[in-house]
Amino acid sequence: MLLAKTIRTAVALLGLCGGAALAAPAAAAPIKHVLLISVDGLHALDLRTYIEIHPDSHLAALAARGIEYTHADTVVPADSFPGLLALVTGGTPAVTGVYYDSSWDRSLAPPTGPCNAIGAHVLYNEAVDAPGGQRIDAAKLPRDPAHGCRPVYPWQYLRVNTVFNVVHAAGGYTAWADKHPAYAIVQGPSGNGVSDLYTPEIGVDGEGHLDTDAVTASIARTETYDTGKMEAVIREVDGYRHDGHARAPVPTLFGLNLQSVNVAEKLAGYQSADGTPTPSLDAALTHVDNLIGQLMDALAKRHLDRDTLVIVTAKHGNGPIDPDQLRHVPSGWLRAVIAAAADGEPAQLTTDRSALIWLHDQRTTGTVARTLLADRKRLGIERVLWGRRLALLFPSPAHDARTPDLIVIPRPGVIYAKAGATKRAEHGGFDTDDTRVALLVSGPMLPDPGRRLDMPVSTTEVAPTMLSALGLDPDALQAVREQQTPSLPGVAWSRLAGRHGGPVH
16 A cells, blocks of 8 residues: 555656656556547537437447546636646646636736736737747747746646646656647646647648638638548557657557537537537538547557547537527627726736636726626626636636636627627637537446436546546646546546556556
């Protein structure tokens, strides 16, 4: 017992600081590889409906040999950045410190001008790319006055470590593919958690120019983009780096993000409130299903399907599902009301399916909140979180440099966007359409396959589950320890390892 505790402590320390490598998972372990597939926009409803319509699909086959969690929710606000970090850290924005890919930090300085802690817009999307979209441009990043005015890269902004840090420190090879160079945030604070990181910019046109609609204004172009990323992951399964130019180990922990469903929900949406997909959305789901089938075939060809745990989930959903609920409210209306309530405000307004508001002068918070609520019908407001209500979810903005001062939660169906917006769905909100996502854990080593569990779970539980499956200590994750995040129910990973020849470590 003392030896086991010592090993667990060592793994935890290595996960925090990226120290010397520990032995990789033992050959006797039933799970040698964990594959995480994040399909933006994939609701629990979408997965179940698609399997029922397409019983011979690859997703149906995965469900038949796995566990489907039908009541899984992602963190709020349900945006890609906090949604991804939930999956790989086991934490909510309260501990990761990341609320959105467009936020505000009161302790930082802007990219240009005097380097004083006056507050800065923290933007981690295609806007911080260098020309061509292949890397981050340091000149576009906020600066940290407390650390020599250095630019703050995404991984330096993250307050806790990731599963990639833990697996990498334990001697495992890791890989991840996502949609912007800023998704290097998965590297964790050490900056080296992912051995093979592939982040082709989705907002680049065919000539390498930044254009946010170059891909995502078209379902077909998004499907082509997703195909390219899946081909990169298949090369990793075949024993190469993502570009196929150099040999590499098959990753211990790897995966990718897919965008086709997300774009189809925004451009085509649903036929009715029950989640019946439009033909375009169903076709996008089929494209994702086919890509997953190609990946599963690659695993089977290498005889890796027997010891690979596959997890299919989403960073976020999209809403509204019911097309009759859709209502666009210009975000400029919110900004005007805030400015009328308090001169010079807001410092930052981030809108989608909710509105995050940071103020220069926090003494005006109550005035701004009451002014917004007085115009709640025109602005589509359900409620405003501030003060004590906000503190139920996140650290107080009076003590944490990153917490929004107010959060506007709109009525069902409302999207805050530019005037004239036409998208049929968006994410970033707090209601079920945004948060209730698919979660499927599959593998031939799992007992009692084909189960559907309806108990409430969180996508934060994916991170400790992945480590437990590999025989690593979930408490190596700082967020797991701080928020006491459990692993997903349904499988006793230590017993599973024991039935297949002993513990992993």
